[in-house]
């Protein structure tokens with residue numbers, strides 16, 4: 001017989017958990033007492049519970065395992081919600097354990113009582129309130145099973161304090177059988193055959209790769225499919241890295257800040273094969289104009305995602321890795337899409353993918369990102385949310401899946417420092433590189449302390465334009481330059497001093513030479529580093545599709561438009 | 567457009583709020599709701615009637631499928647529908663014609679005392695609407711409706 005707290009530790013050990021991120025409190029005291037006594041996994045004390053959820057998320061994205069966070073009841077739990085919602089939006093496997101007031105106090109408005117399960121419900125894959133010690137082992141097992149199977153996602157377990165002290169028999173189930181939950185892993189062979197035939201008949205097929213390709217570790221199957229068929233591919237923000245950056249069939253990112261070629265490919269293709277992507281509005285733009293000429297194939301493990309936004313002609317429910325390898329067996333070798341490639345090349349010649357006007361007077365963010373990609377091509381990259389996120393997506397060269405962690409679905413500012421912490425735990429001794437804006441860097445800056453305290457090294461690059469840049473960009477273009485509450489000039493902390501006070505190495509740079517020198521010093525340092533990079537204030541992310549417009553209606557960079565007019 | 571759906575879910579706590587949350591989260595109104603365990607005690611049947619546009623409804627049904635405790639979502643099939651209504655009227659009203667009305671709606675008197683009588687009818691939701699309209703002439707004091715009970719015809 002062991003108590004509930006010990007059961008939690010045992011379960012985490014049996015699940016192969018290496019690290020949990022958390023923060024203690026009254027209702028969690030019993031759990032923390034057990035954590036103290038064990039050596040099976042590490043507990044990392046974050047400095048804010050939102051950080052615990054983002055760190056678990058970053059760990060999960062980089063490692064492909066389930067991220068775990070433990071927090072106390074009431075405010076401890078509510079602080080995690082943004083992080084849980086972030087993981088939910090991007091289908092990241094996570095188990096969040098929150099302590100709850102004792103069963104006898106539930107419903108009495110007791111100190112630090114909140115209806116945690118009620119609050120997490122809309123932003124988790126599933127949730128549990130544990131009422132008896134007997135059900136605890138099963139609930140823990142189910143939580144990990146649900147988090148990582150099917151379409152992954154966060155699972156929340158709320159455990160009352162008395163349960164963490166009550167003793168019971170610990171029998172960890174070896175298998176889970178939930179009658180109502182049976183994800184479909186194998187694609188329907190008939191539908192796969194139909195799709196293979198449709199590929200034969202099509203003249204302009206296009207793959208559209210999303211985050212699901214990464215969750216299902218299907219990169220090899222997809223790369224092989226492309227090698228075999230020579231079908232070009234665009235990707236979403238979440239799909240970056242599924243293909244090598246320089247793969248000749250990689251048309252790169254599509255959507256609101258996608259390339260001209262990628263968006264025209266979407267608009268002109270006759271067969272669009274969506275693989276683990278969900279037709280987010282940031283990709284489709286105006287849906288009635290989206291891929292109008294194309295038959296749509298939609299491959300996804302989540303049946304509710306199919307035909308949700310765009311009606312699928314070839315719906316295939318299944319694990320992408322399985323479906324793509326079946327499709328590889330079905331599809332023939334003798335395909336010729338050279339005319340299609342020529343059309344795409346013409347688009348590329350007209351408006352080349354992701355260019356910018358460099359300058360020697362002022363640092364350009366794109367240059368900084370390019371330079372980092374040159375010096376550390378294998379870095380694990382994390383971004384926060386804003387212009388810098390889109391520039392990283394456009395300019396960093398991702399060659400492998402799980403090299404980029406970014407909040408795509410929810411777009412959560414404050415994500416990057418704690419997520420980088422999680423990535424640093426998943427990728428020991430590798431370069432971990434965080435790009436943030438000056439606004440977002442301040443949103444969870446306290447986690448620099450966690451990085452220092454855990455002896456973890458992250459190189460943080462603040463692309464500092466003294467604006468909430470992405471919002472400023474919209475104000476410039478659509479609100480007549482009324483910069484309502486986005487100007488941060490003269491109202492910023494001294495990031496260098498602030499970072500130093502957290503025990504980090506810190507630099508503020510204004511020129512290319514200064515940047516390169518500082519970056520090399522960071523690479524040498526054993527500590528977490530911060531480089532505050534002063535960049536051009538009014539740089540915009542281009543191309544840009546105005547919200548609600550068709551994706552072929554792009555605002556293109558000035559220099560490209562000039563070239564066109566020549 | 568009026569819609570009916572019946573959801574078979576695991577019989578566990580919190581499941582009803584998960585289901586209802588999908589409707590409220592989209593600002594979609596539930597007109598009526600009934601829940602009870604099924605023949606197999608492991609499962610419950612949640613019956614919902616609602617009205618609204620196709621796109622939102624399609625989304626809701628997909629999301630219902632996605633809930634972990636959901637076993638089956640039945641919609642767009644042929645249902646037998648029954649709803650129960652209780653109507654209380656004063657004993658001093660002119661009750662002429664009540665008998666034949668009760669007969670044609672399968673109704674009965676569920677309760678009576680020296681001040682009121684309470685009538686119970688059991689029929690489709692639409693017919694109960696009609697019944698309640700007709701009952702107006704007896705100046706009902708109050709009525710209560712159960713919400714639709716649904717079962718697919720197979």
Ligand SMILES: Cc1ncc(C[n+]2csc(CCOP(=O)(O)OP(=O)(O)O)c2C)c(N)n1
Nearest residue numbers: 386387388411413437438439440468469470
């Ligand atoms: C928590 C949160 N609040 C607000 C927003 C809206 N938002 C999106 S981008 C952005 C500006 C980001 O500014 P900064 O971090 O300086 O990055 P930049 O765009 O300048 O690169 C804001 C406020 C958000 N995404 N998340």
